[in-house]
Amino acid sequence: MSLIPPETTTFSAIVERLLANMGAGVDPNAGGMARTLAEAYAREMATFYAMMELAHRSGYLDTAEGAALDNVVAVLGLTRARAGRLTGEVELSRAAPAPEDIGIPAGRQVTGMAADGKPLPLFETLEDATLRKGDTRVLIPVQEVQSDDEDARQAPPVINPFQLTLMPRPILGIEAVSNPAPLRRDSEDETDTDLRARARTAMRDGEKGTLESIAAAVRKQGVQHVTVREPADAPPGVVDVLVGDTDFESDVEGVRRVEAAIRESKAAGILVRLRYARTIFFLFDFKVEPNDDAMDEVTFDRLRRELQQKLSNYMRELPVGASVSRRKLEALFFGDPAVRRISDIQAETFVWGTASETTLEKTLVSESKIRLYGANRDWRLESLEAARVDLVRTQQRITRLRPPTWRLDLVVTLAQGDTRTAEQVRDALRGAVEVHAARLTEEAQQRPSTPTYLTRGKLEEALRSQAHVAGLLGCDVTLPSGTTVVLVSAPSANALTEEVTQLQVSADLRLLFGGAELVGVG
Incomplete structure (x- = not known):
């Protein structure tokens, strides 16, 4: 970036x-009067051009350096x-591998809540980063956004691990x-490169008065769930x-911070109605x-905790007033390869209430309201209600499903003339039993109103065709x-054992091959 070509x-x-402009009769040799005068003038002009170039470059974000860069970014309030x-690093992550590269620009802000309920200082990412396709997490360096207010002066000397959990402006595709x-x-002071990267993001995100800017200002106060709409x-x-x-309206100091943040971020003449969602x-x-x-109970307990955490994360991301979709919950669980x-x-809903008329202590009480609706049997919520899962107050009931098994x-x-070994025949019988079981359960699922039966004739037919036995x-x-x-x-007249001609099959039945006695022919 230059006003005049530098080679001139x-x-x-x-x-x-x-x-060249003095004419052909001028002596151009060193020491001559003409060259001495030209060099004296050229020195002053070259210095002047250099100063002009420096002044020009000092006015742009990409070329300004040092104190000049400080003046440029001051226009953005930086x-x-x-x-x-x-300073340190933050980890941005998602549960499932990224379907495509996810760009993360420098200057994205993160914060969190301290143990006393006050928001931690704001931090900004220092460089552009990318969560690559197929990855689930990426580490990015961050630094504190320094401020002269009282909260910044009281910032702790060290931020412990796993304290920064909030992103005022969420990034599409990043979940945590x-x-x-x-x-x-x-x-050390911040470098020019890092300052330029922050300034570029500030120019993109610096608008005020928009719905997103108001939401970002509220999130900076430690609020995890906020919806801004007209x-x-x-x-x-x-x-x-x-x-x-949950229960944010009872946090007097938090409400004060949110109200102040809204006043600073909204446009003049806009009426903001601050409301608090009722948590369901x-x-x-x-x-x-x-x-x-063959999964043991210890491993299943680990799977149970993973599913509970997935459920909690999914419900936490639901916006206020959004209904709970049964199909999306099922897709969430089936997305786990272990399921x-x-x-x-089934679901039971709870709200804050009092355990009895004699005590004012708040506790979770079961709702009498029926929230199921629609053909998919989803759970409906009102416009000022938020669906949440609390793994401490309401432990989710996830138990092991053991389908009925017939041996x-x-x-x-x-x-x-069958030349197979006994083990080969038994392997063939095992496969034939599994195929026949799959056909029976599929029939039971497709025709739930019509009973499906396991019979001797159908089983023998399956063994003949699949295992190639005689009978x-x-x-x-x-x-x-x-x-x-x-x-x-057909039952015999004098049977010593319990005999049946058919057994009704359920849609989740499993047939297990226990063993086989082989009888040769000829």
């Missing part, structure tokens, strides 16, 4: 240009961070933020700010069948209760 403003270029500020390591005081039932110039944090606590009850049938199947999801012990005859001589079925029955085509 150098000392030697000016001297040659002056000598100042260079000095030594003594808190945290600091994996402590943030400590730095001993109500359809109000005249132009009215904006609703809905705070969805959900307790979900469902069963999970893991993909690994094979889940049962129908089949077979007696089969082999075809003449089925006997089939003992051990039920989940431990009772063993004999599956027959």
